[in-house]
Amino acid sequence: MPSSSEDLQSHLRKDYEHGFTTDVESDTLPPGLDEDVIRHISHMKHEPDFLLEWRLEAYRHWLTQREPNWAKLNIDPIDYQAISYYSAPKTSKDGPKSLDEVDPKLLETYEKLGIPLEERAALAGVAVDAVFDSVSVATTFKDKLSKEGIIFCPFSEAVQNHPELVQRYLGSVVPTTDNYFASLNSAVFTDGSFVYIPKGVRCPMELSTYFRINAANTGQFERTLIIAEAGSYVSYLEGCTAPQRDENQLHAAVVELVALEDAEIKYSTVQNWYPGDENGVGGIYNFVTKRGDCRGDNSKISWTQVETGSAITWKYPSCLLRGDNSVGEFHSIAVTNHHQQADTGTKMVHLGKNTRSTIVSKGISAGQAQNAYRGLVHMGKNASSARNHTRCDSLLMGDRCGAHTFPYMEVKNPSARVEHEATTSRIGEDQLFYCRQRGISEEDAVSMIVNGFCKEVFRELPMEFAVEAQNLLALSLEGSIG
Amino acid sequence: MLEISNLHVSIGDQTILKGIDLTVKPGEVHAIMGPNGSGKSTLSHVLAGREGYEVIEGSVRYEGKDLLGLSPEARAHAGIFLGFQYPVEIPGVNNMYFLKAAINARRKANGLKELDAFDFIQMAKKKAGLVGLDESLLQRAVNEGFSGGEKKRNEIFQMAVLEPQLAILDETDSGLDIDALRIVAEGVNALRDPERAVILVTHYQRLLDYIVPDYVHVLSDGRIVRSGGRELALTLEEKGYGWLKEAAAT
Numbered sequence: 001m002p003s004s005s006e007d008l009q010s011h012l013r014k015d016y017e018h019g020f021t022t023d024v025e026s027d028t029l030p031p032g033l034d035e036d037v038i039r040h041i042s043h044m045k046h047e048p049d050f051l052l053e054w055r056l057e058a059y060r061h062w063l064t065q066r067e068p069n070w071a072k073l074n075i076d077p078i079d080y081q082a083i084s085y086y087s088a089p090k091t092s093k094d095g096p097k098s099l100d101e102v103d104p105k106l107l108e109t110y111e112k113l114g115i116p117l118e119e120r121a122a123l124a125g126v127a128v129d130a131v132f133d134s135v136s137v138a139t140t141f142k143d144k145l146s147k148e149g150i151i152f153c154p155f156s157e158a159v160q161n162h163p164e165l166v167q168r169y170l171g172s173v174v175p176t177t178d179n180y181f182a183s184l185n186s187a188v189f190t191d192g193s194f195v196y197i198p199k200g201v202r203c204p205m206e207l208s209t210y211f212r213i214n215a216a217n218t219g220q221f222e223r224t225l226i227i228a229e230a231g232s233y234v235s236y237l238e239g240c241t242a243p244q245r246d247e248n249q250l251h252a253a254v255v256e257l258v259a260l261e262d263a264e265i266k267y268s269t270v271q272n273w274y275p276g277d278e279n280g281v282g283g284i285y286n287f288v289t290k291r292g293d294c295r296g297d298n299s300k301i302s303w304t305q306v307e308t309g310s311a312i313t314w315k316y317p318s319c320l321l322r323g324d325n326s327v328g329e330f331h332s333i334a335v336t337n338h339h340q341q342a343d344t345g346t347k348m349v350h351l352g353k354n355t356r357s358t359i360v361s362k363g364i365s366a367g368q369a370q371n372a373y374r375g376l377v378h379m380g381k382n383a384s385s386a387r388n389h390t391r392c393d394s395l396l397m398g399d400r401c402g403a404h405t406f407p408y409m410e411v412k413n414p415s416a417r418v419e420h421e422a423t424t425s426r427i428g429e430d431q432l433f434y435c436r437q438r439g440i441s442e443e444d445a446v447s448m449i450v451n452g453f454c455k456e457v458f459r460e461l462p463m464e465f466a467v468e469a470q471n472l473l474a475l476s477l478e479g480s481i482g
Numbered sequence: 483m484l485e486i487s488n489l490h491v492s493i494g495d496q497t498i499l500k501g502i503d504l505t506v507k508p509g510e511v512h513a514i515m516g517p518n519g520s521g522k523s524t525l526s527h528v529l530a531g532r533e534g535y536e537v538i539e540g541s542v543r544y545e546g547k548d549l550l551g552l553s554p555e556a557r558a559h560a561g562i563f564l565g566f567q568y569p570v571e572i573p574g575v576n577n578m579y580f581l582k583a584a585i586n587a588r589r590k591a592n593g594l595k596e597l598d599a600f601d602f603i604q605m606a607k608k609k610a611g612l613v614g615l616d617e618s619l620l621q622r623a624v625n626e627g628f629s630g631g632e633k634k635r636n637e638i639f640q641m642a643v644l645e646p647q648l649a650i651l652d653e654t655d656s657g658l659d660i661d662a663l664r665i666v667a668e669g670v671n672a673l674r675d676p677e678r679a680v681i682l683v684t685h686y687q688r689l690l691d692y693i694v695p696d697y698v699h700v701l702s703d704g705r706i707v708r709s710g711g712r713e714l715a716l717t718l719e720e721k722g723y724g725w726l727k728e729a730a731a732t
């Protein structure tokens with residue numbers, strides 16, 4: 001066991017001696033996972049006892065579980081003892097020193113996405129303080145929010161400053177025992193985002209991780225918790241349209257949303273991690289548990305996601321519709337190209353009366369990629385007059401890729417209604433020729449057709465995000481026809 | 483403007499066009515008639531650059547240059563427009579957005595300034611009125627859910643906006659009611675100009691009452707078997723195509 005090795009013991013002591021914030025270099029744990037590693041993480045982060053206990057419980061449960069059955073995914077086994085579970089925020093020592101050291105291909109992509117020069121450096125992992133004055137932006141931003149009583153900070157900061165909120169809500173939507181990756185995340189998560197919107201407050205701006213300082217490297221086990229008190233509203237943007245430089249192979253995040261009476265949470269994601277090369281080498285495995293709890297009556301949670309990255313994506317943002325008249329929405333675009341595999345969808349669990357949910361899923365496959373939609377609609381015993389409408393459209397580019405749809409329905413209340421529509425189409429040579437005959441280049445034609453196909457989902461994204469997402473889509477499908 | 487000489491085209495191992503010769507000069511309107519399956523659409527597609535056809539012999543020159551080496555979009559930029567026999571639906575893509583992208587791609591390729599949204603909308607609305615296209619269709623997705631006649635009108639509307647040098651209209655009159663036919667004809671006539679030319683593929687001489695052609699050609703089994711003036715269409719209407727085949731056989 002690595003825990004008993006001299007190595008780790010001395011490492012632990014050394015870390016403690018030098019302290020967490022001052023000696024950055026020594027802050028990476030050797031690979032391996034056991035209870036001591038978890039104690040170490042908790043200790044380094046000065047966490048209260050309840051949190052350490054919570055982590056350990058999750059870990060013990062994790063040990064009793066087995067990896068999920070991969071369904072449509074074709075995956076190499078992951079060696080969990082080969083991963084290092086704690087690494088301090090990266091500094092300029094790890095990353096490139098200037099833009100000159102960054103892969104020109106990456107820079108070209110940023111340019112095509114229209115990302116301002118100074119931000120490109122930050123995204124590429126160049127030490128940001130020197131080039132990008134994010135602090136001043138973030139400060140004005142924070143002032144404005146705190147006036148409204150809104151809390152928006154790194155998760156670890158919330159643990160220090162608002163432990164009562166964390167204790168009350170953490171794991172209340174996704175329990176430590178929920179699934180294999182959620183248990184793992186609960187045991188070892190290092191940081192993430194925390195949002196609290198007080199009663200009756202409408203958050204005056206889109207909250208985006210982009211503006212969050214001190215948390216550029218939240219690592220591979222990210223934890224996000226958003227709480228919207230009665231009558232409040234918040235729109236949260238996760239991620240970035242630019243491909244992110246990232247050495248972590250496995251990502252297992254957990255996102256929990258809680259909407260109380262009459263509250264609304266809108267959660268938008270653009271995910272563009274490295275998908276691996278044309279031959280399927282490299283790339284990120286993305287296993288995320290995202291769940292929203294419409295705890296109060298008349299509450300609403302909507303998930304909007306644009307997924308173009310990762311080698312393997314396994315993700316089902318879900319809604320628990322507990323409150324009467326609560327509303328859940330899921331709007332998704334998943335693009336797979338080359339050898340990418342995506343297995344995504346949603347779960348809508350209707351528990352309250354007159355609850356409603358809408359699912360719109362757009363899957364695009366090119367190259368040899370496989371794209372699966374998997375959705376569960378559950379109508380509980382008490383979900384009288386509940387309604388769901390599901391629409392799944394697949395677009396195929398070329399004839400070596402695949403699209404699969406797996407809708408599951410469980411209806412326990414006779415007055416509940418579930419509707420499902422599904423279509424599959426192929427970008428036709430005739431559509432492309434029509435566009436080209438009018439003078440539109442093949443590349444523009446493909447992006448136009450794809451964007452047309454995805455329109456209903458783009459409409460759900462915040463304006464600036466939608467434009468970037470459209471460019472991104474075009475980029476990730478570049479050269480996939482002809 | 484357009485010189486087609488000895489054009490042989492095949493699809494797979496089947497030869498469809500078997501030696502077409504046709505010269506179109508600026509200002510002229512040529513009608514091409516002929517039985518189903520004779521190769522009219524094939525000729526139109528080959529001129530517009532559609533993939534899947536193999537030119538096995540012959541050449542096509544447009545404005546003095548080889549046409550066959552150009553991509554479909556390059557031909558469009560050079561002023562060639564094809565009105566499709568079966569216009570294609572593009573779900574989710576706004577009709578106006580599509581056309582604006584088309585006109586600006588062409589302007590850009592020709593070194594002209596792109597039209598801004600305001601100028602484009604003004605112009606497009608005027609043209610829509612001209613060809614009797616309901617304005618509500620402008621904001622719908624390209625051809626999606628359009629009736630057969632609306633699709634054909636939309637083709638003419640696009641032509642009116644793009645103002646091509648050479649318009650090839652493949653059975654644009656099929657499926658139109660009488661009023662629409664007249665309006666479409668007016669659209670084409672409005673485009674007539676000493677610098678422009680039109681190739682009209684049609685089955686009905688009725689269209690030629692409205693658009694008076696300079697020449698009428700009969701395409702049969704991949705060859706032009708007869709060319710003549712306006713009166714040839716009238717003879718065809720009366721006698722059908724049978725007599726031409728007999729004439730060709732003797």
Ligand SMILES: Nc1ncnc2c1ncn2[C@@H]1O[C@H](COP(=O)(O)OP(=O)(O)OP(=O)(O)O)[C@@H](O)[C@H]1O
Nearest residue numbers: 493496498516517518519520521522523524525567
């Ligand atoms: N993709 C294809 N594969 C095989 N044969 C084809 C293909 N496209 C066209 N053909 C054949 O080529 C011949 C000419 O077709 P074309 O569409 O050019 O005729 P047309 O004169 O336009 O007929 P219509 O008056 O019915 O529109 C027909 O016999 C048709 O079946």
Ligand SMILES: [Mg+2]
Nearest residue numbers: 522523524567
């Ligand atoms: Mg035809």
